[in-house]
Amino acid sequence: MIENWSPIDSFRGNSSNPATGISRACPVCQSLESRILLTLKDFQFYSDSAVLPKRMTLTQAQCRSCFTIYLNPGYSSYGFRALFAEAGCSYGATSVRSQEQRAWLDNRNLLKPGSRLLDVGCYDGKFLSELPDAVEKVGFDIDAPAIERGRSLYADKKIQFVHGDFESFSPEEAPDVITMYHVLEHLPDPVAALKNLRQFSHAETRLVIEIPILENGKTNDINGFLSVQHMTHFSRRSFHNALKMSGWTILDENNRLEYGGYRVLAKPCEMQSGILPDIEDLSRALDYLSSWHSAVRTANEKLTGIVAEDRLVIWGGGAHLEFLYQTTALFDMAPSRDCLIVDSDSLKQGKSWRGISCCAPEVLSQVDWSSTTLVVSSYGGQESIFKGALQAGVPEEKIVKLYDKVCVY
Ligand SMILES: [Zn+2]
Structure with missing residues (x-):
């Protein structure tokens, strides 16, 4: 029971x-x-x-x-x-992409022996730890516990770790290459952070920076491009304007379409004050919102078949669940219905979200499924959760999936 x-x-x-x-x-x-x-x-x-x-x-x-x-x-x-x-890790996981990132740098001759590479927003230094030994490596992050963890995890890798603020930190020596993957969109003052990088760089420093952009932002995920973890949602043009104002000029750009990222290679230049707005960015924003509303509508339609008197088990207690609450009618239909969350993340177990307790998935074997429905609350994890639910004995017809297809991004 x-x-x-x-x-x-x-x-x-x-x-x-x-x-x-x-x-x-x-x-x-x-x-x-x-x-x-x-x-x-x-x-x-x-x-x-x-x-x-x-x-x-x-x-x-x-x-x-x-x-x-x-x-x-x-x-x-x-x-x-x-x-x-x-x-947890507030700047997104970059480890799965680190091989591709390393090859990209190598192809542009940015991993020369003896050169000095600074990774901004390095978290615990995993990306740096995978770079060649002959490159001098410096990692910066605002997250002091992550920096401490990196120092002990990679003690044999000769990585110099620096802790401080994005707008004011300074490495001991000017770097030859700066990398900054999926960090800028999290910062309260991205232009000040870019200006800071500019002021401690030398004339030949190369900046490699990657962010998500509006142009690549469309998905069928209800927790989409306008992520609550991001303080700025750049378009290509607004990012170019931020670089120009902080004294960086673009040498090369490309899209990482496999996950919606946009990467540029830049070098220092004079700071320029003139902003060049792109009026199309309003149309792009509306176009994005239209695709997002369509994703919410699809998810909402999947939920209409749930019988009101059924109990509800939700598998997935993360931010996606709050988006379900905010945007769909899942909880509006029967606000007094009994609910339970399951999640395999032990940090969530034993806690509650909006009053609903979160347990380990093991409890699923004790549920009477004759009057209970399970909703999969995850985008990227939808298929593995679906399989896990079947293995736990949940009847297939009692499982609701919100997405017809899932794109990896
Ligand atoms: Zn503005």
Whole structure:
């Protein structure tokens, strides 16, 4: 018997605190004029807490001068710590791509013996640890525990680790190559961070930087391009403007279409003040929103077959579940229905989300499936969760998948 079934929003202790957000100007051109593209009211960040503020209303705005899309208010440093306390690696996983990244650098002669490479946002240094021994390696991150972990994990790799702030840190010597993979979109002031890199570089320093861009942002995932982890949602043009303003000129660019990334190779130049907006970025934003709404509509249609009196098991207690709550009618149809979350992540087990307890998937064998439905709440993990549910004895007709196809990105 499972005792801890409970309905949605049965925990009343969650709160919001205005100190988690900071109202901001456009992160590229500093204009205060923007239009709102999307609002998610009282978005809950991970598990319930009676102590920490876990909710914040998220608004995605688009600058009316340069058309950059950005979160406004952004997270304050207190808000970032409180809201993302359970998020783990905050700059996305780059380890699976490190071989491709290394080959790309090698093909452009950027891994020369004796050269000095700085990885900005290095986390625990895994990418650096896989580079050739003859390259001098420096890693920087704002995450002090990750830096400490890197120092002990890769003690034999002669990596110099630096901890500090993106806008002010400085390595002991000017780097020959700077890499920055999927970091810039997380920073509150990306132009200040790029200017900082520029001021400690020498004339021949090469900057390799990769971000997700609006042009590559369409997916059928309800937790899509406008990620709550990102403070700026660049387009190709708004990124070019940020580089120009901070004294970098582009030598080479390419799209990593397999996961929607956009990578440039840049070198130092004079800082330029003139912003060149691309009016098409408004159309692109609307086009993206239209594809996102279509993804939400498809997911919502998959949920309409769930019988109202059924109990609900949701497999997947991450941010995707909050998007289900925010955007679909899953919990609107029967707000007093008993629910349970299962997740194989031991950090989530024993906690609750909006009052619903999270358990290990082992409990599935105790569920009476005659009046219970299981919803798979994951995009990338949908197929493996589906298989896991079948193996746990959940009848196939009682499993709801939200996506007809899943693209790896
Ligand atoms: Zn702007």
